[in-house]
Structures are given as structure tokens and as C-alpha cells.
Amino acid sequence: MWLRRFLVHGVFWRQLLRFAVLNVPLWAEPVSMAFWSLFFLLWGPGRRGVMHNLKSILPGSLAVTNFFRTYRVFWNFAWTIADNVRFKESRVGPDWEFEGLEHFETLHAHSGGAIILTAHMGNYDLGAHLFAETAGKSIVMVRAPETDAETRQFEESINARTIANGLKIDFSTRSTDLALDLLHALQEGEIIAIQGDRVTPGIAALPTTLFGKHVEVPAGPFALAMAARVPIFPLFIMRLGRRRYRLLTGKPFEVIRTRDRAEAFDRAVAQWTRELEGAIHAAWFQWFTFQPYLEDRQ
Amino acid sequence: MKAVRDREDARWLPSRHHFALFRLLAFLRLRFARPRPRPGLVLVIDRDQSAFENQAVASWIVLTLAGYLAAGPLARWPLALAIPAALLLAGAIVQVMVVGGGLLVFLFPDRIRANSMLFMTTMLLLAAYYATRATWARFVAWQFLALVALNAIAAAIVFLLRRPIARLEAAFAA
Numbered sequence: 001m002w003l004r005r006f007l008v009h010g011v012f013w014r015q016l017l018r019f020a021v022l023n024v025p026l027w028a029e030p031v032s033m034a035f036w037s038l039f040f041l042l043w044g045p046g047r048r049g050v051m052h053n054l055k056s057i058l059p060g061s062l063a064v065t066n067f068f069r070t071y072r073v074f075w076n077f078a079w080t081i082a083d084n085v086r087f088k089e090s091r092v093g094p095d096w097e098f099e100g101l102e103h104f105e106t107l108h109a110h111s112g113g114a115i116i117l118t119a120h121m122g123n124y125d126l127g128a129h130l131f132a133e134t135a136g137k138s139i140v141m142v143r144a145p146e147t148d149a150e151t152r153q154f155e156e157s158i159n160a161r162t163i164a165n166g167l168k169i170d171f172s173t174r175s176t177d178l179a180l181d182l183l184h185a186l187q188e189g190e191i192i193a194i195q196g197d198r199v200t201p202g203i204a205a206l207p208t209t210l211f212g213k214h215v216e217v218p219a220g221p222f223a224l225a226m227a228a229r230v231p232i233f234p235l236f237i238m239r240l241g242r243r244r245y246r247l248l249t250g251k252p253f254e255v256i257r258t259r260d261r262a263e264a265f266d267r268a269v270a271q272w273t274r275e276l277e278g279a280i281h282a283a284w285f286q287w288f289t290f291q292p293y294l295e296d297r298q
Numbered sequence: 299m300k301a302v303r304d305r306e307d308a309r310w311l312p313s314r315h316h317f318a319l320f321r322l323l324a325f326l327r328l329r330f331a332r333p334r335p336r337p338g339l340v341l342v343i344d345r346d347q348s349a350f351e352n353q354a355v356a357s358w359i360v361l362t363l364a365g366y367l368a369a370g371p372l373a374r375w376p377l378a379l380a381i382p383a384a385l386l387l388a389g390a391i392v393q394v395m396v397v398g399g400g401l402l403v404f405l406f407p408d409r410i411r412a413n414s415m416l417f418m419t420t421m422l423l424l425a426a427y428y429a430t431r432a433t434w435a436r437f438v439a440w441q442f443l444a445l446v447a448l449n450a451i452a453a454a455i456v457f458l459l460r461r462p463i464a465r466l467e468a469a470f471a472a
Binding site: 019020022023024025026027028029030031032034035036091092093094095096097098101241242243244 | 299301336349353356359392396399410413
């Protein structure tokens with residue numbers, strides 16, 4: 001059905017974004033962002049998903065306030081995806097500042113493999129591109145594929161043309177083969193970037209607590225860190241304003257192999273969720289999770 | 299991608315600004331600024347990097363268009379209703395103009411620049427039209443024309459100051 005391309009995950013919006021990045025005067029950008037963020041507020045499931053999550057992140061918040069906060073989430077999402085396309089198409093990047101610079105420098109100087117654990121926050125895609133271009137190391141970015149076939153094809157064609165040297169994108173859906181490939185990459189000294197805040201169907205998960213709610217996070221990064229004996233660096237790329245980002249690197253931790261594997265995982269997952277909770281609490285307006293994630297399952 | 303590292307004051311480099319008026323203001327600001335080291339800061343050199351400039355110009359365009367709409371097609375509406383409606387409509391019109399402009403300049407090598415010039419020419423024609431009308435929209439049109447003239451004067455000054463500007467920028471490149 002050709003109408004599918006106009007659905008929220010459809011290819012039309014990606015094509016329109018690319019057209020805008022290549023044709024719209026930069027000074028008109030803020031108007032476009034304001035307009036299209038307002039337009040996408042009509043997307044009911046996404047709007048309700050964000051509002052639902054905000055209720056848990058900011059306890060006691062009013063629905064009407066969360067409606068306006070949702071606009072802020074959509075506004076930030078629009079800017080981050082536009083910045084990402086602009087970087088890919090014209091190699092114009094944003095301004096950067098660092099928090100946890102000492103941990104970032106440790107990662108930069110680290111000679112073996114490492115895992116960057118990040119979330120669907122800010123501009124993780126742009127961060128991976130810039131890191132691959134500046135660090136001179138190979139980086140494998142693991143992500144969930146686009147749900148729409150045409151959109152997936154469109155994104156793949158853009159990536160094939162614009163991807164940074166040393167950056168490889170792999171998809172979390174082929175979990176068994178991928179685990180072996182990633183383990184091999186880590187042993188070869190490559191860096192793996194994985195989003196550790198969302199579980200896609202069919203992949204192993206570990207239970208934990210986030211904002212007092214029971215949630216699941218992907219087990220893969222922790223199992224890989226244990227098997228390859230590499231550190232995990234929590235890293236978030238926060239949008240501060242127009243073409244301005246902060247790279248926040250947390251203290252690295254390891255998943256130490258002990259007799260009690262479950263306890264080792266529990267400890268690592270608890271450390272990760274502490275970092276994640278802190279990052280989401282500080283920048284709820286750029287946690288791009290459009291499904292109800294923090295469900296009441298207690 | 300050119301960038302300046304660890305210098306907060308590089309935010310005011312004229313080459314990080316687009317319009318002559320903002321380039322001139324940035325030069326004056328930087329000329330009298332003290333060096334401000336800030337480890338871990340990376341500022342990219344691109345003429346559209348200034349957030350303040352972009353947001354100021356975007357607001358100026360929307361407010362000007364909203365003024366024309368409120369005093370023109372929406373003139374019969376109560377002002378309290380006409381202004382918010384005009385602001386929303388102005389945002390939508392900008393989208394139509396930039397997307398339409400993008401399609402018109404498809405064959406140009408620098409499509410963003412061509413589209414920008416087409417947009418500003420349309421705005422100038424609208425200002426010329428509304429400047430002669432006997433409604434309050436003429437004040438909106440005059441301020442638009444005045445700012446365009448001010449930018450032209452700034453462009454002449456920036457041209458005359460091109461050597462001092464280049465020297466100042468070179469100090470950051472080193």
C-alpha cells in the first residue's frame with residue numbers, strides 16, 4: 001500500500017527531512033522545527049507513550065504539563081535527527097563539550113576492546129559517527145532496524161553513501177550470529193556501541209528497576225563484557241541547544257566473572273540503571289522512547 | 299570540518315555567523331573580549347553555527363509575516379484572535395515557501411543559498427507592497443526594509459574590515 005509511506009514510520013518523512021536539510025535556508029530551520037514538532041503531536045500513540053513515561057520520571061506531574069513537555073521531547077527529537085542528516089550529507093557538525101572528560105580520555109586511550117553503553121537519548125547516531133571519525137578506532141554500532149521496509153532500504157542507502165570510516169552498523173535482530181561477531185570484534189580491540197535502555201522482541205533481557213518500576217534491559221552488553229573481559233563505558237550524548245551537544249561519559253565498570261553469574265549481572269545492571277536513571281532524570285526532554293516503557297507491572 | 303578547541307570566546311568568531319550585521323556585532327564583541335580558556339569545548343567553524351542569529355532571524359521573519367497577515371487577510375478578525383492565528387499561519391506559510399522554493403531552485407548548485415535569496419526577495423517584494431498600504435502593516439514593512447538596509451551597511455563595513463577580521467580569525471586558527 002503506497003499510503004504506508006505516509007505513516008509515522010514511513011519513508012516519506014525521511015525523504016522530506018533529507019530534502020529540507022539540502023534545501024531549506026538555515027535561518028528558517030527553527031520555524032520548521034517548531035512547525036513539524038507541532039504536527040507530529042497529532043501522532044497519538046507516540047504522544048501518549050511519552051506522556052506515560054513522563055508520569056513515572058516526574059512523579060506528581062500533571063497531564064496537561066506533560067502534554068507541553070511531550071512537545072519539548074518532539075522538538076528535541078526533530079533537531080537531533082536533522083543534525084544527524086546534516087552531518088551525514090554535508091559533514092557539518094555541532095559544537096561539543098564534555099562532561100566526565102577523564103573517562104572519555106580513558107576510552108580514547110584504551111587499547112583493547114570496550115563497550116559503549118548508551119540510550120535512546122540525544123544524538124547517539126551522530127556521536128558514533130563523530131567518534132569513529134576522530135578516534136581512529138573501529139566502532140560497531142548495534143541498533144534496532146527500521147520497522148518499515150521502504151524506510152529501512154532508504155536508511156541503508158544513505159548509510160552506504162555517508163557512513164564514517166571505521167563505523168559499522170549492525171542490527172540487534174540477528175541475535176545469535178551477532179553475539180559471536182561482536183565477541184570477535186571486541187577481542188580484536190574494536191569498540192561496540194549498544195543502546196541499553198530498550199529490549200526488542202526476541203533478544204535476551206535482564207530485569208531491573210527504573211524510577212521505581214520493573215523494567216527489562218538487554219542482557220547482550222553485559223554478557224559480552226563478561227565473556228570478552230572488557231569494560232563498559234556509560235555514555236550519553238545530550239543536546240544542549242541548536243547545534244550544541246554535551247558528551248557525558250560515566251565511570252567505566254566491568255562485569256567480573258564470578259561463580260555466581262546472576263549476582264555479577266545484577267551488580268552490573270544496577271550500576272547501569274543508576275547511570276541511566278540519572279541521565280534520564282536530568283534530560284527527560286530527550287529520552288526518545290515513544291512507547292510506554294515504564295509500565296506498572298508491580 | 300574546521301573547529302576551535304578549548305576557547306569559549308571563539309563562540310564570537312565572525313565566521314560562525316551568516317548575516318553581515320551579526321558578523322559585525324560578533325567581530326566587535328570578540329575584539330574587546332578576553333581570552334576565555336575552557337578545556338573540552340569544541341566549537342565548529344561554520345557560517346550558520348550561531349544559535350542566537352538563526353533564532354533571531356527566524357523569529358523576525360515569522361513576526362513580520364504574521365504582521366502582514368493580521369493587518370491584511372485577517373484584518374476583520376478581532377486582534378486578540380488574529381495575532382495567534384497569524385503566527386500559526388505564518389509558520390505554515392514559511393514551510394510552503396521553503397519547500398516550494400526548494401523545488402524551484404532544484405537545478406542550482408547551492409540550493410540552500412538560492413532558496414534563501416528567493417525567500418528574501420519575496421519578503422522584500424511583500425515589504426515594498428505593504429509599505430505603501432494605509433494600514434498598520436506599513437510599520438511592519440518599514441522595520442523590515444530598515445533592517446535590510448542596516449544589514450547592507452554592515453556588509454560594507456565588514457568588507458572594509460576584512461583584513462582585521464581575517465587577522466583575528468587567524469589568531470584562533472593558530
